[in-house]
Amino acid sequence: MYLIEEQESLDHFLSDIKNEECIGVDTEFARVKTYYPKLCLVQIATPSLIACIDCLSDIDLDGLWEIIFDEKIEKIMHSCSQDIEIFFLNKQDVPQNIFDTQIAAAFIGYSSQVGFKELLEKELNITIEKSQTRSDWSKRPLAEAQLEYAFDDVEDIIELSSSIKEKLIKLDRNEWVSEECESLIHKKTGLMDTSEIWKKTKGINKLRNNQRRLAILLSKWREEKAAEKDLPRKWLIDDGEIISIAKNEDLSVETLMKSISSNRLKKDEIKDLHHFLQNTEETDFSLxxxxxxxxxxxxxxxxxxxxxxxxxxxxxxxxxxxxxxxxxxxxxxxxxxxxxxxxxxxxxxxxxxxxxx
Incomplete structure (x- = not known):
């Protein structure tokens, strides 16, 4: 197990793993102050090697992407939708040949949201700590506890996948899992997907008719503006403010300015919101x-x-x-x-x- 912070070490590691049939993969990222997740760490495991690659170091990651996007190499991951977002952001593409242990476990009797810790305990009798779940992965140097956590997330994942695959074979459900994992690469990443973003706005389901339509439009505009500014959506307009504006139904610029407490939106942007609400028809993303x-x-x-x-x-x-x-x-x-x-x-x-x- 080792942390890679220099190009020579990365090149050597990638050379060692390029012919592997499968690798364990995980990522750590920071997203507290931004709309887009910032990749901080990539963990890679083979049956004999484990490395954490510091993506904030001054190193060229092209070789790493070649490995991750190599269709011949199976990527073993757990609950990988956010990892896929990260890959898409960096390469505008999604890796093929993924085996998601969370998805696969659901076909042998586990909850569809089963955690990695629970799976390791029940399948392999291995216990790991999850104390660094909300750690700030952008801070350097990384703490020893962070590195242990990062290593734990991939150290046993290949063995775990083998245990799950054995049970899938007995149940004749390999094909089912392959289809589900294949569908991952065709899903929208969730970034800038405004079609159903309104469902993340708390309280919107209690609204009806025009009020709900307005709240949906507000949520859509907020998402696009948050992406443009690379800021968390609620830093621009809080959910409660969206609901309040929708209930009020007064869409004048003056009322909007009074209703939105954030100082991160300029007056011209509030005017743009006013125009958007007044001139956008209800479309597919709504109801x-x-x-x-x-x-x-x-x-x-x-x-x-x-x-x-x-x-x-x-x-x-x-x-x-x-x-x-x-x-x-x-x-x-x-x-x-x-x-x-x-x-x-x-x-x-x-x-x-x-x-x-």
């Missing part, structure tokens, strides 16, 4: 799911939900692995979406169609 919900029968939703519940018990997996409420609504209203694709189509789609027809 499509709610509109579909209104068109379906409540008894159909209950029937599909009940079927997924009983099927998940038979399979020994959580119901949310089969499908969310959003997935159910889409299937009922359109006979499409996740419940009619891939392994789910083979497993449950025909039963659902029979149930509804």
């Amino acid at each position: 499509n799911q709610d509109n579909r919900r209104k068109k379906i029968k409540e008894e159909d939703l209950k029937a599909v939900s009940g079927y997924l519940e009983s099927r998940s018990i038979e399979l020994g997996i959580n119901k949310d692995i089969l499908g969310s409420k959003k997935d159910m609504i889409k299937f009922i209203s359109e006979r499409s979406g996740k419940l009619n694709e891939g392994w789910r189509k083979k497993l449950i789609s025909e039963d659902l169609k029979t149930l509804l027809d």
